[in-house]
Amino acid sequence: MKVYISADMEGVTGLVDAEDVQPPGRDYERGRGMMTEDVNAATRGAFAAGAAAVLVNDAHGPMRNLLPDLLDPRALLIKGRPKPMGMIEGLDSSYDAVLCVGFHARAGVLGVLSHSFMGHEIEDIWLDDQVTGEIGLFEATASAYGVPVVLLTGDDTACAEAVAWNSSIRTVPVKYAKDRFAAQLVPVAEARSAIEAGAREALRSLPSAVGAGARTLSVRWQSASVVSHLTAIPGVARRDDRTVTVTADMPQLYRLFNLFLRVATAVTSNPPYC
Template identity: 80%
Template sequence: MKVYLSVDMEGVTGLVDAEDVQPRGRDYERGRVLMTEDANAAVRGAYDAGATAVLVNDAHGPMRNLLPDLLDPRATLIKGRPKPMGMIEGLTREYDAALCIGYHARAGVLGVLSHSFMGHEIEDIWLDDQVTGEIGLFHATAHAYGVPVALLTGDDTACAEMTAWDPSVATVPVKYAKDRFAAQLVPVPEAQAAIRTTTHQALANLPALTADRARTRRLAVRWQNASVTAHLTAIPGVLRQDDRTVTVEADMPHLYRLFNLFLRVATAVTTNPPYC
């Protein structure tokens, strides 16, 4: 059994603030350790369930947060950026399951460090007219490959968002949102034990999926900055819906890769830091 992990940081055990998850933040280095240990808990759970290979993708910000020397040596790590598929780099139909570790809720929802990919630059994302964020796009792309999403860890708001997308996905709430930068924390040993145990259980009960990579989906993205929209419409197939919204149609893996191109264009056009 081959297992894929996408590891974000905002939903990691114990982390609640930009200072915990951004390079040069006063608690970022401690946050990297906690992120790596949450990933390790999932890796150990995967091997407990009989995994033969585990690939871990560092999916947060600069994508060089996980500490290779502290990561379970049985796992292979993808680190750094740019990566054509960003948060799902390395995921293919060869994998038997995908796990979302340390994920957070979408923009506009009251969850810990909630946003969609770019802090406040993205106001909303819709997939086939359903509002979504990083969780929904990950789930849709994995399913297009025929890979079931087995587990998500994060705050209770992120867990609820995944359950709304697919109630069959196991979730582990490692904290309970009090506001966007405050949470009631599950004790670290308890949270990481739950990640390991739930990973094991989830991988023992995987649903059978059929890949549907050719299905055409419609993606719409509303930006804060109209300049981003103006630049994105230079990409063939990208249409301007209004001053701040673009739409595009394609199969899901193509949409995800194209969306990562959107992010690079938007980063070049804007200079605003996230979480403003």
């Protein structure tokens, strides 16, 4: 069994603030260690369930957050950016399951560090007219490869979003949102134990994942300038001054969306969480 782990940071055990998850935040270095240990817990669970190989993709921000010297040595690591497929880099149909560690809720909902990819720059995302965020886009792309997302860890809001998108996803809440930068924390040892057990149990009975054909992605940006640049990409249409839409198969949409992010980053200078 081959297992793929995508590791984000906002949903990691104990982390609640931009200072915890963004360099050069005063607690960022500690946050890196917390992130690595959450991934290690999921990795232990994967191998306990019979995994023969585990690939970890560092999927947060600069994508060089995980500490290789502290990472379970049985896991392989993809680190750094740019990566054409971003948070899902390295995943293909040879994998049997995906574990999402440290994920967060979409923009506009009251979850810990909630946003969609670019802080406040992306206001909304729709996939086939269904509002979504990072979780939904990730799950839809993995399913298009025929690989099920079987576990997601994060705050309770992210966990609820995952189950609403696909009820077969097992979730492990490691904190309970009180506001966007505040949470009631699950004790660290208890959270790590729950992640390990959740991964182990989720991998013992794998659901099927069948991807759809062509799908339509729409993204509403804060800046009309971003839209004016994105419409230069063949196939991308303007729905209104701040919204673009494009139709393609899901892996191509995800790859194209990562191009959107690079264009938007070049056009704007707004930091996330403003």
